Structure formats: C-alpha cells, structure tokens
Amino acid sequence: MNITRFTSKGFLIPGLISLVILIALVTLPFYGSLYNVIMVTSILMYIILTVSWVLFSGPTGYMSLATAAFFGIGIYASAIFLPNTGAILPLLVVVVIGGLVSSLVALGVGALTLRLRGIYFAIFTFGLVVLILELGNWWEHTVTHTRGRFVMLVDNDVIFYIMLAIFVLLMLTTYLIRRSKFGLAMRSIGENEEAAAHIGVNVTMVKVITFAISAFFMGAAGVIWATKLTYVDPYVAFNPLFSFMPVLMAIFGGMGQIYGPVIGAVIFAYLQEKLQTEFPYYYMLIFGFVLVAAILYLPDGLIGLIQKLWRLIRRWRKGGAAKQDANT
Amino acid sequence: MPESIVTIMDVAIGGLLLGGIYALIAMGLSLQYGVARVLNISHGEFIMLGAFSTFTLYTVVGINPLICLAIVGPIAFIIGFLLQRTLFTQLRTSAPNPGAFEASSLLATFGLMYVIQGIALQIWGADYRAYTYLNFGVDLGGAIFSANKLVILGFAIGIGVAFYIFLARTHMGKGIRSAAQDPTTASLMGVNINRVLALCFGFGAAMAGLAGVLYSMRIPLNPAMGLQYTLIAIIIIVLGGLGSIPGAFIGGLILGIIGEIVTYIDPSLSLAAYYFIFMLLLLVRPKGIFGK
Amino acid sequence: MQILEGEKVTKYFGGLAAVSNVDFYVGQGEVVGLIGPNGAGKTTLFNLISASLVPKPGVIKFKGKNITGKKPHKICRMGIARTFQTVKIFTNMPVLQNVLAGSFFGTSPGMSSADAAREASESLEFVGLSDMAALPARDLTLANQKRLEVARAMATRPELLLLDELMAGLNATEITEGMELVKKIRDKGITIVMIEHVMKAIMNVCDRIIVLHHGEKIAEGTPQEIATSKKVIEVYLGE
Numbered sequence: 001m002n003i004t005r006f007t008s009k010g011f012l013i014p015g016l017i018s019l020v021i022l023i024a025l026v027t028l029p030f031y032g033s034l035y036n037v038i039m040v041t042s043i044l045m046y047i048i049l050t051v052s053w054v055l056f057s058g059p060t061g062y063m064s065l066a067t068a069a070f071f072g073i074g075i076y077a078s079a080i081f082l083p084n085t086g087a088i089l090p091l092l093v094v095v096v097i098g099g100l101v102s103s104l105v106a107l108g109v110g111a112l113t114l115r116l117r118g119i120y121f122a123i124f125t126f127g128l129v130v131l132i133l134e135l136g137n138w139w140e141h142t143v144t145h146t147r148g149r150f151v152m153l154v155d156n157d158v159i160f161y162i163m164l165a166i167f168v169l170l171m172l173t174t175y176l177i178r179r180s181k182f183g184l185a186m187r188s189i190g191e192n193e194e195a196a197a198h199i200g201v202n203v204t205m206v207k208v209i210t211f212a213i214s215a216f217f218m219g220a221a222g223v224i225w226a227t228k229l230t231y232v233d234p235y236v237a238f239n240p241l242f243s244f245m246p247v248l249m250a251i252f253g254g255m256g257q258i259y260g261p262v263i264g265a266v267i268f269a270y271l272q273e274k275l276q277t278e279f280p281y282y283y284m285l286i287f288g289f290v291l292v293a294a295i296l297y298l299p300d301g302l303i304g305l306i307q308k309l310w311r312l313i314r315r316w317r318k319g320g321a322a323k324q325d326a327n328t
Numbered sequence: 329m330p331e332s333i334v335t336i337m338d339v340a341i342g343g344l345l346l347g348g349i350y351a352l353i354a355m356g357l358s359l360q361y362g363v364a365r366v367l368n369i370s371h372g373e374f375i376m377l378g379a380f381s382t383f384t385l386y387t388v389v390g391i392n393p394l395i396c397l398a399i400v401g402p403i404a405f406i407i408g409f410l411l412q413r414t415l416f417t418q419l420r421t422s423a424p425n426p427g428a429f430e431a432s433s434l435l436a437t438f439g440l441m442y443v444i445q446g447i448a449l450q451i452w453g454a455d456y457r458a459y460t461y462l463n464f465g466v467d468l469g470g471a472i473f474s475a476n477k478l479v480i481l482g483f484a485i486g487i488g489v490a491f492y493i494f495l496a497r498t499h500m501g502k503g504i505r506s507a508a509q510d511p512t513t514a515s516l517m518g519v520n521i522n523r524v525l526a527l528c529f530g531f532g533a534a535m536a537g538l539a540g541v542l543y544s545m546r547i548p549l550n551p552a553m554g555l556q557y558t559l560i561a562i563i564i565i566v567l568g569g570l571g572s573i574p575g576a577f578i579g580g581l582i583l584g585i586i587g588e589i590v591t592y593i594d595p596s597l598s599l600a601a602y603y604f605i606f607m608l609l610l611l612v613r614p615k616g617i618f619g620k
Numbered sequence: 621m622q623i624l625e626g627e628k629v630t631k632y633f634g635g636l637a638a639v640s641n642v643d644f645y646v647g648q649g650e651v652v653g654l655i656g657p658n659g660a661g662k663t664t665l666f667n668l669i670s671a672s673l674v675p676k677p678g679v680i681k682f683k684g685k686n687i688t689g690k691k692p693h694k695i696c697r698m699g700i701a702r703t704f705q706t707v708k709i710f711t712n713m714p715v716l717q718n719v720l721a722g723s724f725f726g727t728s729p730g731m732s733s734a735d736a737a738r739e740a741s742e743s744l745e746f747v748g749l750s751d752m753a754a755l756p757a758r759d760l761t762l763a764n765q766k767r768l769e770v771a772r773a774m775a776t777r778p779e780l781l782l783l784d785e786l787m788a789g790l791n792a793t794e795i796t797e798g799m800e801l802v803k804k805i806r807d808k809g810i811t812i813v814m815i816e817h818v819m820k821a822i823m824n825v826c827d828r829i830i831v832l833h834h835g836e837k838i839a840e841g842t843p844q845e846i847a848t849s850k851k852v853i854e855v856y857l858g859e
C-alpha cells in the first residue's frame with residue numbers, strides 16, 4: 001500500500017469539481033459585475049487566511065492567533081513599497097517580499113515559542129499582534145510622524161487575479177503537503193508530540209517550517225489586500241479580528257476535510273460582507289450571535305453537520321427498507 | 329516640596345491607582361480562567377458595561393457613582409453566573425477534552441465580545457463619553473492629588489483585599505480555592521462543581537463591572553474600550569501564574585506601576601511595554617513569576 | 621564494548637532526586653530488566669536515555685559515543701527506540717500509518733516510500749497485527765495497542781529497544797504472548813531494556829536485572845541473584 005498514490009475514483013470527482021470551480025473563477029471578470037469581482041476577492045482573501053491557518057494549526061493542534069500579524073506585515077510591505085506616490089518595486093515582487101518577510105518573522109517566532117503548549121501559545125501569538133500594532137503606532141507617531149499611509153491604486157481585476165493565484169498556489173501546497181511524508185509528520189505531532197519525537201520526527205523543524213509556509217500565504221495575501229484598502233495604518237493592518245476570523249471560519253466549516261475550511265470561509269465571508277453593507281448598525285450584534293451559535297451548535301462544523309445528517313438519512317432509509325422487508 | 333518629589337509621588341499614586349484597577353480586572357479573569365477554564369475575551373466588555381452604566385446612572389438619574397458599585401456589581405454577577413450556567417456549561421459538556429473546551433470557550437467569548445459591543449453601540453453610540461465626579465484637588469503633605477484618584481485607589485484596593493479575605497476565610501471561598509487547585513478531588517469532596525464554576529464566573533464578571541464603575545470617573549468611555557483591558561488582564565494573569573489569585577493581585581499592582589512610569593516617558597508606548605515584558609517573561613518563565 | 625553505558629546519571633525534579641548517581645551498562649544482545657517500586661525512577665531513567673530529559677549531571681553513551689543532550693529524534697535515528705508506560709499511539713490514524721510514521725522518520729538515512737511501506741508491513745506482521753492494518757488505532761484493545769507501539773518502534777530499525785511496562789494491564793494469556801514477543805525481538809539481535817512489575821515476565825526473559833529504589837541503584841545481577849537478594853526483598857516488602 002502506498003499513501004502517496006491515490007486511486008483514480010477518489011481523485012476524479014474532486015478533481016473535476018475543482019477544475020469547474022477554477023474555470024468559473026478565472027473567467028469571472030468576463031461575466032461577473034464589478035461588485036461580484038470585489039466580493040469574490042474578499043472571499044478569496046478570507047479563504048487564504050483560513051486555509052493557511054488550518055495548514056499549520058489543523059494537524060499540529062497549536063492554536064495560532066498570529067494571523068493578523070503576518071497578514072499585517074504583508075499590508076505594511078505594500079504600504080512601504082507601493083505608496084500612492086508611485087511603486088518602488090513591481091507589484092508581484094512586493095507580493096513575494098510580503099510573503100517572505102512574514103515567513104521570516106514566523107521562523108523566528110516559531111523557533112522561540114513553539115515549545116509553549118496549549119493556551120500559552122495562543123496567548124503569545126496574540127500578544128505578538130498587539131505588540132507589533134503598538135510598536136507600529138509608536139513608530140508612526142514619534143519617529144516618522146505619519147498618521148497612516150496611502151497605497152497606490154491597482155485595477156480590481158488585477159487584484160482579483162493575484163488573489164486567485166495565491167489561492168490556487170495555497171490549495172496546491174496544502175494538497176501536496178497533506179499527501180506527503182511531511183504531512184504525516186505534522187499529523188503525528190498533532191496526535192502525540194512526544195511519541196512523534198521518539199520515532200524520529202524532527203518536531204521543532206516540522207512545526208517551524210509549516211508555521212513559516214502558512215505565514216508566507218498570509219503575508220502575500222496582505223500585500224494585495226492593501227491595494228484594495230488604499231488607506232493603511234497600524235489599526236487597519238494589524239486588526240486582531242484577522243487573528244480570530246480564520247479560526248472561527250475553520251471551525252464553522254469543519255477541519256476534518258480540506259474543503260471544510262474553504263466552505264466555512266465562503267459562507268462566513270459572504271455573511272460578513274452582506275451584514276456589513278445591509279445592516280451596518282446591527283452588524284456586530286448579529287455577527288456575534290452567529291459566532292456563538294456556530295460554536296455552540298456546530299462543534300464539528302458544517303461538514304460535520306452534513307455528514308451527521310447524511311448518516312441519519314441513510315439509517316432512516318435503511319430502517320424503512322428493513323420494515324418493508326418485515327411486512328412482505 | 330521639590331518638583332521632582334512631587335512628580336515621583338504623582339507617578340507612584342497614579343501607578344497604584346492604575347495597579348488597583350488592573351488588579352481587580354485580573355483577579356476577575358483569573359477566577360474565570362483559573363477555575364472555570366474560560367479565557368474570557370469579553371472580560372473587558374464587562375468593564376465597559378460597568379463604566380457606561382455608571383455614566384448613565386450618574387448623568388441621567390443622578391445616582392452617585394460610588395452607590396453604583398452596589399448596583400452594577402450584583403447585576404454583573406448575575407450575568408456572569410447565568411452565562412456560565414448556560415453557554416459554558418453546554419460547551420463544557422459537549423467538548424471531547426479540556427483542551428477542546430478551552431479553545432471553544434475562548435472563541436465563544438470572542439463572539440460574546442461582539443454581542444456586548446453591539447448592544448452597547450445601540451444604547452450609547454460610538455462617540456466618546458465622559459463625566460466628572462470628585463474632580464477637585466486634595467492636599468497630601470504639600471502635593472495636590474485629584475480626589476477621585478484617591479477614592480478609586482482606596483476602593484480598588486479595598487475590594488481586592490476584601491475579596492481575597494472572602495476566598496481565604498469563608499466556606500464558599502475555600503470551595504472555590506479547592507476547585508481551582510483540583511476540580512476532580514474537589515467534586516469528590518462534595519463541592520458542587522457546577523455551582524462553584526458559576527460563582528467564579530459571576531465573581532469574575534462582578535470584579536470587571538466594579539473596576540468599570542471606578543475607572544469611569546477618570547477615563548473617556550467608548551463601546552470599543554474593553555478589549556485593551558482584556559489584553560492587559562491576560563498579561564497579568566500569565567505574569568502572576570494562571571489561576572493564582574494573589575498572583576493576579578500583585579501582578580496587577582506591578583503592571584500598573586510600570587504602566588504609569590512608561591506613560592510618564594511616552595504614553596503611546598505603555599501597551600507595547602506591557603507586551604514586551606509579558607513576552608519576555610513567557611519565554612523565560614512560561615509558568616509566570618508566581619507559578620509553580 | 622557495551623551498547624549502552626551511563627555514568628553518574630542524575631535527574632532532579634525540584635528538590636526530588638528522581639534518578640540519583642546511577643551507573644549502568646547494557647551489553648550487546650542482552651535483555652536487561654529494570655525494576656523497583658512505584659516512583660523509583662525507572663521511567664525517568666528511560667526518559668533520560670531516550671533524551672526526553674537531559675541528565676544533570678551525568679553522561680550517557682550509546683555504542684561508545686556520548687549522546688547526552690542530543691534531541692530525541694536524533695537518538696531514535698541512531699538506533700534507540702522506546703515504548704511508553706501509558707501507550708502513546710496515534711489514535712486517529714490507521715494502524716498501518718502509525719507504523720509507517722516509524723519507518724519513514726525513524727531510520728537514519730531515510731527510506732523511499734516503497735521501502736518504508738514494506739518495512740511497516742513487516743513490522744505489523746512481526747507483532748501479529750497485519751489483519752488490523754486498516755483499522756483506526758483507537759479501536760484496538762489495550763494489548764494490541766501495546767503491540768502496535770512495539771511495531772512502530774521496531775519499524776525505526778532500532779539496535780536498542782526500551783520497553784516501559786509492556787505487560788501492565790494485560791491478562792495472563794496476553795502476558796505470555798508478550799513474553800514470546802520479547803524473546804522474538806531478542807532473537808532478531810535487538811538489545812532490550814524492559815521496565816516491568818510483572819515478576820514472572822522479568823524472571824523468565826531477562827539475562828540481568830537492575831533494581832532502582834528512590835532513584836538509586838540498589839542491586840544488580842542475574843534473576844537468581846536478585847530473587848534471593850535480602851536488600852531487594854526488604855525494599856519490596858517494606859512498601
């Protein structure tokens with residue numbers, strides 16, 4: 001048996017569905033309205049944050065709340081290298097730089113902190129967001145004397161395609177890692193870190209590298225997101241909300257399957273955009289209620305719920321069939 | 329009295345005052361996390377609610393803020409008690425293991441933060457509000473301090489100490505402490521664990537509410553003000569050792585003094601300074617200064 | 621040359637000396653039993669050998685090389701594998717994947733996926749779990765979970781295997797099977813150190829026994845010598 005080889009049946013249908021979705025996305029600017037393109041761009045952004053969060057936190061079980069830090073580093077890279085006064089570097093180069101700087105920070109932070117277990121790791125990573133936010137604020141106030149920065153305007157279609165490219169790259173990476181030896185190492189760490197170390201898994205290295213890979217995508221997404229925002233200051237860039245949203249979206253969707261977080265992010269991001277535009281005054285309230293309800297009633301996420309329903313229906317149908325058998 | 333000594337005294341009193349408030353908030357969160365295992369991200373919202381309620385009670389109804397302590401405290405207690413009895417009990421029973429409960433309850437309180445902020449936004453709007461109370465100078469051996477500073481300081485420390493004595497001396501307090509140390513043994517010894525958890529959550533919320541009442545005399549209020557206090561409380565309870573009540577009290581006082589000194593140097597750096605100390609400490613002593 | 625040697629190995633937890641000044645050796649191909657009352661420091665000594673913990677002070681040598689302070693995964697790849705007193709299998713993975721993780725990561729130059737898969741199947745076969753390869757590991761009985769842990773350790777191709785209370789919690793038949801398994805491992809040329817409270821098993825399969833008490837080594841010798849040692853009997857009766 002070979003885990004790296006997949007059976008054709010298990011691969012064909014998801015492969016086809018992915019292809020159809022991909023084609024629909026690539027051609028979106030040709031048939032969709034500008035509003036649709038912008039909406040899908042932000043949904044893609046949330047998917048990227050969620051899937052890259054799951055990439056690390058899902059299998060290893062370390063709840064990282066550093067997403068806003070990595071995302072914000074990307075946003076700031078954009079603000080520095082792509083000011084509205086004229087781009088200093090080409091857009092795509094900045095996207096890569098944003099990703100790389102985020103990865104570097106993740107490497108450093110990971111090497112320092114990944115020995116912290118459980119809630120301590122979550123608290124530390126969240127602290128990182130606030131620390132960077134406050135230092136950024138202080139820097140802007142007292143060193144550069146700036147209050148926010150403006151990012152150059154980029155065509156909405158270009159933003160969309162770059163976001164889409166990051167998304168596709170991320171899905172491929174996730175897929176390959178899941179099926180690789182590296183993915184097995186990550187899962188064993190999540191199952192039992194001590195045992196993993198004693199069967200030869202270089203636990204620290206696997207964790208730190210995965211953390212850095214996931215940070216790369218967050219940073220890259222931040223760069224392109226900033227061009228959509230156009231105005232950036234530390235509060236915008238390092239908004240703690242972006243640390244919590246991926247976690248909630250992943251839980252909402254269900255983390256067992258690769259598509260769970262994606263579905264969670266799509267629904268959540270759509271809901272958020274809609275609420276924000278249609279009920280700006282009740283947005284926070286409704287959103288909060290949905291969050292609490294999702295955690296209370298969907299512990300395994302939507303996917304878990306669907307699977308449960310599916311099982312119920314099957315059992316019910318089987319039960320019905322058995323009864324008919326008994327009657328005849 | 330020379331200028332420099334007055335400055336030092338001013339910073340010291342300010343530090344103690346801030347520290348007293350922090351100590352209350354942190355003791356509250358310490359109860360909720362240390363015993364009930366809920367890292368309550370919406371903790372600061374109870375401070376915000378306490379502060380805004382006082383604002384309304386004082387400016388509209390004309391009730392003295394110090395009397396508000398007796399109104400806000402019990403109400404916050406009831407809200408916290410009921411939250412634990414419903415939301416968190418449900419999460420606890422459905423969680424497969426303690427780690428999963430910590431994660432799901434943390435996320436639920438994040439949602440709760442939104443709900444409470446959303447409600448506050450409906451009632452009080454997004455603008456900053458403030459009122460003045462006891463805002464006159466008091467001469468303490470040549471140095472002038474604003475009266476409300478001294479009153480807040482006195483009440484904060486008084487409430488903190490009273491609560492500590494309650495934990496140390498009373499029957500109920502002992503039950504809470506034994507549950508904090510070891511829930512399984514405590515429940516074997518006949519402590520009704522669900523009631524203790526709800527009590528802890530209620531007391532935690534009450535401490536935050538009281539801190540809000542007191543601090544509202546000195547700061548501008550806004551529905552989004554809560555989160556920073558939650559963050560500070562998290563820092564303190566990690567510094568003091570998760571779940572240690574005296575650790576939270578002392579840690580709060582220390583952080584308040586540090587905060588006032590940093591603020592004296594550069595106000596925009598205080599939260600960054602807290603986090604810097606905090607992260608350094610987390611790396612050197614992950615169990616906190618007073619943790620075992 | 622001895623395959624494993626420890627010199628003045630010591631480990632304090634706060635003020636408590638869990639392992640104190642222990643000198644020991646294990647010869648190539650031996651089966652050594654490690655016994656002692658609860659809390660004697662046996663598991664701690666395993667943790668020190670397998671690098672979960674670092675001795676302070678003390679030196680541990682494997683095949684003549686000082687391995688003190690190395691990382692656990694390095695130790696494993698050098699050829700020391702272990703099992704745990706409370707089983708630490710990957711409960712949500714299939715049985716085969718548990719073992720596959722061992723062969724993938726635990727062997728020194730690494731293996732191709734084909735080799736790793738073959739090694740994993742052989743290990744499962746060796747402990748007699750081939751039929752259950754596809755089951756989630758959590759569905760196994762305790763005895764089989766312990767076998768799985770042995771298979772996973774074996775898949776890392778160890779020269780020295782540390783077994784922490786393999787027989788604890790098993791019934792009489794399972795204990796006999798466990799003893800057979802230990803002998804089978806020995807016959808493959810793998811050196812074994814086993815912690816055990818089941819005296820029958822210790823006496824039956826060990827060449828030599830080391831006795832720990834309050835972190836100190838209080839006796840050492842053949843099963844015969846240990847069974848008649850006054851000091852050892854006193855320690856066990858004194859409990």
Ligand SMILES: Nc1ncnc2c1ncn2[C@@H]1O[C@H](COP(=O)(O)OP(=O)(O)OP(=O)(O)O)[C@@H](O)[C@H]1O
Nearest residue numbers: 633636638656657658659660661662663664665705
């Ligand atoms: N990580 C740790 N931190 C603190 N104390 C520890 C730790 N691990 C073990 N101890 C203590 O060290 C002593 C030796 O423990 P150890 O687990 O090595 O005993 P043991 O001989 O394996 O006992 P048993 O037969 O019960 O498994 C005990 O007193 C134990 O409480």
Ligand SMILES: [Mg+2]
Nearest residue numbers: 662663664705
């Ligand atoms: Mg033991």
